[in-house]
Amino acid sequence: MKTIFEFKTLTEFTDYFSDEATCVKHFTESRWRNGQYCPHCKHDKVYLCANGKRYHCAKCKQDFTIRTKTVFGESKLPLRKWYMAVYLLSTSGKGISSVQLAKQVGVTQKTAWFVDHRLRSAMKQNNGQLFGTIEADETYIGGKAKNMHRAKFLASGVASGGKGKAIVAGVRSRDGEVRATVVDAVQSNTLHPFIKANVQAGATLYTDEHRAYNNLGYSYVRDFIRHGMKEFSKGDCNTNGIESFWALFKRGYHGIYHQMSKKHLQRYVNEFTFRLNRKAQTMQTVFTDVVSGVTDNPQLPYKKLIQNPI
Numbered sequence: 001m002k003t004i005f006e007f008k009t010l011t012e013f014t015d016y017f018s019d020e021a022t023c024v025k026h027f028t029e030s031r032w033r034n035g036q037y038c039p040h041c042k043h044d045k046v047y048l049c050a051n052g053k054r055y056h057c058a059k060c061k062q063d064f065t066i067r068t069k070t071v072f073g074e075s076k077l078p079l080r081k082w083y084m085a086v087y088l089l090s091t092s093g094k095g096i097s098s099v100q101l102a103k104q105v106g107v108t109q110k111t112a113w114f115v116d117h118r119l120r121s122a123m124k125q126n127n128g129q130l131f132g133t134i135e136a137d138e139t140y141i142g143g144k145a146k147n148m149h150r151a152k153f154l155a156s157g158v159a160s161g162g163k164g165k166a167i168v169a170g171v172r173s174r175d176g177e178v179r180a181t182v183v184d185a186v187q188s189n190t191l192h193p194f195i196k197a198n199v200q201a202g203a204t205l206y207t208d209e210h211r212a213y214n215n216l217g218y219s220y221v222r223d224f225i226r227h228g229m230k231e232f233s234k235g236d237c238n239t240n241g242i243e244s245f246w247a248l249f250k251r252g253y254h255g256i257y258h259q260m261s262k263k264h265l266q267r268y269v270n271e272f273t274f275r276l277n278r279k280a281q282t283m284q285t286v287f288t289d290v291v292s293g294v295t296d297n298p299q300l301p302y303k304k305l306i307q308n309p310i
Helices: 010-016 020-032 080-091 098-105 111-123 150-156 188-197 240-255 265-277 283-296 302-306
Strands: 046-048 055-057 133-141 166-173 179-181 204-208 222-227
Touching: 010 046, 010 080, 020 080, 080 098, 080 111, 080 133, 080 265, 080 283, 098 111, 111 222, 111 283, 111 302, 133 188, 133 240, 133 302, 166 204, 166 240, 179 240, 179 265, 240 265, 265 283
Parallel strands: 133 204, 204 222
Antiparallel strands: 046 055, 133 166, 166 179
């Protein structure tokens, strides 16, 4: 059998994962890296069935495959194509559209869209709180009202000042680590809990002059710049780091995806955050992190993916 090596290029990646057996072996080792178990009852005694493709649990007596109850679920798509999609999505700085993914992997656009979103659900943000010098900011996501058809404009409620648009709040440490989440409003009762959950008390916090950040000085060493007065830096105080993340995210939004619905927006945010937080890591490490996320997250059925939000 092949042994894992450090792949640095797409050619090396495709040479290594050149057949389905290698992909299945790699995925099996990733899922059971801490020992075999049944995905139905978590019992640790399972048997490989005679067909070599399914397993049988000694306790609950249910059969399952190595994909059962993972992001890959019971997909009929070969693992080799899944792995190619993982590589493309995790190494493309601004993401890859379902149209381009379909062309490069060899599937339909509908399948590629489904694959994209399943993989995004496995691209989780890092855990733990940030410490040191932290920048906080928020941004609005959505099309400009002046570019909309009148009927769509009236139906959407989008207007100047961000009304009707989706809002994403973010924090970024000076070492580059980012946390970001979709919020309902830019008010203290939404921004304060987000910051306190992701930034350790006592850290230095830089923001703009938005009033929703007031009173955070009780938990952090806070300073701010006045964008409204054309102030963008005051000594060490600025929000350039988190704003550069918004710029990258919006380049992906406008240049690659063109549209992100509000119900899927958090997955897109997780995708960009995941990649940025791992930009200094090797291709193999990033790829392995996504595959590990696939094994650790539940299946995302197509019906659930397309259903209207409650």
